Amino acid sequence: MIGFEHHNHADCISTSVEAADNYCRTAGLQLTPARRRVLEILLGEHRALGAYDILEILAKNGFAAQPPVAYRALDFLVKHGFAHRIERLNAFVACAHPGIEHDPSFLLCRICDAVAEAQSDAASGRLGKVAETTGFKIERAVVEAVGVCPNCRGET
Amino acid sequence: MIGFEHHNHADCISTSVEAADNYCRTAGLQLTPARRRVLEILLGEHRALGAYDILEILAKNGFAAQPPVAYRALDFLVKHGFAHRIERLNAFVACAHPGIEHDPSFLLCRICDAVAEAQSDAASGRLGKVAETTGFKIERAVVEAVGVCPNCRGET
DNA sequence: TGTTGATATGTTATACTATAACGATTAGCA
DNA sequence: TGCTAATCGTTATAGTATAACATATCAACA
Ligand SMILES: [Zn+2]
Ligand SMILES: [Zn+2]
Ligand SMILES: [Zn+2]
Ligand SMILES: [Zn+2]
Numbered sequence: 074m075i076g077f078e079h080h081n082h083a084d085c086i087s088t089s090v091e092a093a094d095n096y097c098r099t100a101g102l103q104l105t106p107a108r109r110r111v112l113e114i115l116l117g118e119h120r121a122l123g124a125y126d127i128l129e130i131l132a133k134n135g136f137a138a139q140p141p142v143a144y145r146a147l148d149f150l151v152k153h154g155f156a157h158r159i160e161r162l163n164a165f166v167a168c169a170h171p172g173i174e175h176d177p178s179f180l181l182c183r184i185c186d187a188v189a190e191a192q193s194d195a196a197s198g199r200l201g202k203v204a205e206t207t208g209f210k211i212e213r214a215v216v217e218a219v220g221v222c223p224n225c226r227g228e229t
Numbered sequence: 230m231i232g233f234e235h236h237n238h239a240d241c242i243s244t245s246v247e248a249a250d251n252y253c254r255t256a257g258l259q260l261t262p263a264r265r266r267v268l269e270i271l272l273g274e275h276r277a278l279g280a281y282d283i284l285e286i287l288a289k290n291g292f293a294a295q296p297p298v299a300y301r302a303l304d305f306l307v308k309h310g311f312a313h314r315i316e317r318l319n320a321f322v323a324c325a326h327p328g329i330e331h332d333p334s335f336l337l338c339r340i341c342d343a344v345a346e347a348q349s350d351a352a353s354g355r356l357g358k359v360a361e362t363t364g365f366k367i368e369r370a371v372v373e374a375v376g377v378c379p380n381c382r383g384e385t
Numbered sequence: 386t387g388t389t390g391a392t393a394t395g396t397t398a399t400a401c402t403a404t405a406a407c408g409a410t411t412a413g414c415a
Numbered sequence: 416t417g418c419t420a421a422t423c424g425t426t427a428t429a430g431t432a433t434a435a436c437a438t439a440t441c442a443a444c445a
Binding site for chain 2: 074077160178180194196207209211214217221223226
């Protein structure tokens with residue numbers, strides 16, 4: 074599972090940025106320098122980063138250091154599916170399946186903060202059934218499992 | 230589903246407070262005035278309230294108006310299962326099944342802010358399987374479905 | 386009874402997260 | 416070119432949460 078396993082991380086980054094690039098060109102979206110840089114920053118880690126963590130890195134990269142700079146880029150990335158917001162952490166993570174329509178769920182390690190993305194089936198599982206019989210229309214499901222990742226087993 | 234349907238709400242409150250009372254007596258916990266009042270406030274609404282909403286009401290009830298007053302009471306209620314935190318809303322809701330061991334999930338209406346609590350099976354569903362094969366140990370699952378409740382269907 | 390340790394409260398200050406607002410600039414297109 | 420929408424720069428402020436420390440309460444128990 075990407076996020077917990079060793080892998081060729083440089084590939085991980087370059088293919089995702091390239092995918093975002095292509096998608097934006099096709100869809101008429103602007104992957105501006107700040108947006109691209111934030112995506113790269115997120116891709117650099119398989120964990121969630123807070124907006125202010127990102128802002129700090131942006132500042133070192135010569136971008137303005139005001140919160141809206143980070144939030145605007147993050148809003149763009151989340152809106153177009155290049156990144157996801159982790160509600161539990163008030164933080165953001167790069168999407169592991171960019172360009173593919175999906176309904177993400179997450180495994181969050183409380184020890185090392187690693188994040189892995191999986192597919193969600195909340196809307197079709199038990200909760201979906203409850204919603205259906207109740208007449209509730211699910212538009213989006215936040216599914217975030219908190220626990221201990223394989224690398225941290227045995228460490229408290 | 231409690232939260233979306235009409236029901237005898239006075240009962241809803243009194244039985245839950247009584248249950249909390251009994252549980253605390255048995256478990257040697259102190260349901261102090263502030264804690265009890267916060268529980269009553271939460272029970273008064275089938276929706277999530279922010280800590281500062283609660284603080285405001287506490288202040289009108291003669292309690293001190295500093296954030297820790299609300300947060301401490303909420304921490305107690307959440308810790309002992311009388312209330313739940315809704316990550317998506319940075320807010321809190323009274324538990325609909327106090328005293329029963331459970332793993333809650335929520336249906337959140339984005340129109341009227343009503344909240345309904347259901348059982349979660351995230352740890353035993355698809356995500357649970359992924360976690361198991363990965364070696365990730367799920368300790369807790371945040372499951373919050375955002376959508377439109379039966380009472381708000383047809384209103385946007 | 387008096388000590389002690391655990392729990393709860395009062396209070397001040399501060400940290401962290403997020404958005405409003407508005408003017409300047411730029412990109413894309415008729 | 417001129418128009419329009421999108422983006423960016425910047426300041427200010429709103430909203431959420433916790434650190435820290437002093438005080439108070441209460442039960443266990445020597
Ligand atoms: Zn990688
Ligand atoms: Zn994704
Ligand atoms: Zn509950
Ligand atoms: Zn509703």
